[in-house]
Amino acid sequence: MAETARSRALRTVAGRPVYFDDEGFFWDPDDWSDEAAEALAREVGIDRLDEVQWRVLRFMRAHYAHHGRSPMNRELRVGTGLSLLELERLFPDGIKMGARRLAGLPNPQTCLD
Amino acid sequence: MTERLVYLDNAATTFPKPPAMLRTMVETYARIGVSPGRGNHDLAAQAGELVDEARSRVARFFGAPDPQRVVFGANATDALNTLIGGVVRPGDHVVTTRLDHNSVLRPLHHLAEIGAITWDAAPFDGRGYVDPDAVAALLRPETRLVVMTHASNVLGTVQPVAEIARRCAERGVRVVIDAAQSAGKVPVDMGALGVAGIAFTGHKSLYGPSGIGGLVLRPDLEVETTRFGGTGMDSASLVHTRSYPLRLEAGTLNLLGVIGLVAGMDFLHAEGVEAIHAREARLLARLRDGLAAIPGVTLYAADDLAGHVAVLLATVAGIHPQDVGAILDGDFGIAVRVGVHCAPLAHRELGTIDRGAIRFSLGAFTTAEDIDAAVAAMETIAGG
Numbered sequence: 001m002a003e004t005a006r007s008r009a010l011r012t013v014a015g016r017p018v019y020f021d022d023e024g025f026f027w028d029p030d031d032w033s034d035e036a037a038e039a040l041a042r043e044v045g046i047d048r049l050d051e052v053q054w055r056v057l058r059f060m061r062a063h064y065a066h067h068g069r070s071p072m073n074r075e076l077r078v079g080t081g082l083s084l085l086e087l088e089r090l091f092p093d094g095i096k097m098g099a100r101r102l103a104g105l106p107n108p109q110t111c112l113d
Numbered sequence: 114m115t116e117r118l119v120y121l122d123n124a125a126t127t128f129p130k131p132p133a134m135l136r137t138m139v140e141t142y143a144r145i146g147v148s149p150g151r152g153n154h155d156l157a158a159q160a161g162e163l164v165d166e167a168r169s170r171v172a173r174f175f176g177a178p179d180p181q182r183v184v185f186g187a188n189a190t191d192a193l194n195t196l197i198g199g200v201v202r203p204g205d206h207v208v209t210t211r212l213d214h215n216s217v218l219r220p221l222h223h224l225a226e227i228g229a230i231t232w233d234a235a236p237f238d239g240r241g242y243v244d245p246d247a248v249a250a251l252l253r254p255e256t257r258l259v260v261m262t263h264a265s266n267v268l269g270t271v272q273p274v275a276e277i278a279r280r281c282a283e284r285g286v287r288v289v290i291d292a293a294q295s296a297g298k299v300p301v302d303m304g305a306l307g308v309a310g311i312a313f314t315g316h317k318s319l320y321g322p323s324g325i326g327g328l329v330l331r332p333d334l335e336v337e338t339t340r341f342g343g344t345g346m347d348s349a350s351l352v353h354t355r356s357y358p359l360r361l362e363a364g365t366l367n368l369l370g371v372i373g374l375v376a377g378m379d380f381l382h383a384e385g386v387e388a389i390h391a392r393e394a395r396l397l398a399r400l401r402d403g404l405a406a407i408p409g410v411t412l413y414a415a416d417d418l419a420g421h422v423a424v425l426l427a428t429v430a431g432i433h434p435q436d437v438g439a440i441l442d443g444d445f446g447i448a449v450r451v452g453v454h455c456a457p458l459a460h461r462e463l464g465t466i467d468r469g470a471i472r473f474s475l476g477a478f479t480t481a482e483d484i485d486a487a488v489a490a491m492e493t494i495a496g497g
Contacts, residue, residue: 072443073439073442073443074442074443076439076443077443077444083440083443083444084436084439084440084443084444085440085444085493085494088432088436088440093433094432094433094436095433095435095436095439095440096433096435096436096439097433108435
């Protein structure tokens with residue numbers, strides 16, 4: 001991964017040690033797993049990720065694996081079949097801190113600030 | 114959902130560009146796109162004349178006395194680095210403001226980190242303005258320079274630079290302004306403002322391309338060379354050219370950018386800076402009134418827009434600003450800028466440093482329909 005000025009912290013999630021950045025994003029997207037996503041979801045009050053939520057996370061993961069980057073806004077809309085407003089409401093913490101974070105995608109902070 | 118683009122990110126860069134500007138760039142560069150002022154062939158001389166004319170044009174635009182003190186660079190950040198690095202000396206003190214952009218804050222921070230200077234940042238009030246008294250209170254005997262934004266890229270407030278410069282002049286301190294957000298939006302006249310330097314960029318409200326900007330210097334402000342190289346003059350000497358503007362220009366100029374800058378200013382001249390500003394001010398008030406009526410939307414320093422360029426900062430309760438930006442873009446085709454806008458001290462003061470905020474910024478091509486679309490979209494988002 002590219003060097004950044006952000007700090008990282010090691011936590012144990014779903015029985016595995018994982019580095020997270022200061023906003024709770026996976027430091028290394030390859031550390032992501034279904035179990036880790038479920039564990040992080042429980043932390044924000046989702047007892048169990050439902051089918052639609054999983055469809056969103058699977059699309060994000062597949063897009064990242066294929067393109068090497070997170071989906072852009074319109075790609076997210078087309079790929080999930082949901083409006084971004086629907087996506088915002090689907091996860092308790094919204095798109096960035098909810099969907100993107102649970103999908104283990106890189107923190108978009110550095111390119112948006 | 115619509116695929117029509119509503120572009121409200123003009124404070125980052127104006128878009129679209131005037132078609133005539135783009136045509137002029139291509140046509141002129143195709144005709145005389147050689148190294149200006151280098152060599153003795155006619156094309157080089159013609160390109161050199163074009164650059165000289167551009168310096169005169171920029172000097173007139175900013176009310177500067179000497180076109181030779183118009184120095185071209187890449188953008189306002191580049192210009193500010195050239196200026197700050199070429200003016201301050203070890204042991205100096207510099208004053209800026211908490212509204213300023215990282216184009217000022219980071220050079221000062223870097224110089225302080227290496228132990229070269231100290232610096233202070235004057236606060237701003239709840240309306241988004243820096244009090245001249247607050248700047249004056251920070252001046253010390255060793256203060257070399259006040260370098261500050263003319264118009265905030267976060268709040269849009271045009272600062273009382275003339276009064277600040279007058280107060281500083283009484284103490285023998287020069288003021289240099291970052292006009293990235295004001296040039297082309299409101300009059301920026303070196304004499305009227307009493308400033309010793311103006312840093313500008315071409316790609317915002319001057320309607321030129323990215324990659325061109327520069328410094329306009331009053332002749333009493335000496336700036337030392339911090340980058341060295343070929344200038345096309347004194348080439349047998351190892352000493353960099355001492356005369357302006359080449360003293361501060363090393364390497365081949367961005368001629369394509371200079372052509373675009375002048376063509377962008379042609380657009381401004383034809384449209385009229387005051388006419389554009391008046392139109393943007395009406396649309397800004399329309400946007401402010403529309404957003405202010407939406408429950409859950411917070412606006413910042415927007416009660417009185419009289420002294421503003423067309424920038425408006427907002428947050429939506431319960432939704433991360435980056436999500437608001439994503440929804441505006443992905444669902445409504447509305448481009449805005451979210452984050453902290455390279456102005457960390459301003460966002461600290463506003464209490465928005467952790468998550469940032471949403472910035473709407475208007476341009477010459479913004480329409481009432483664009484504003485209404487943005488208000489309607491924000492109403493939908495906030496109503497969620």
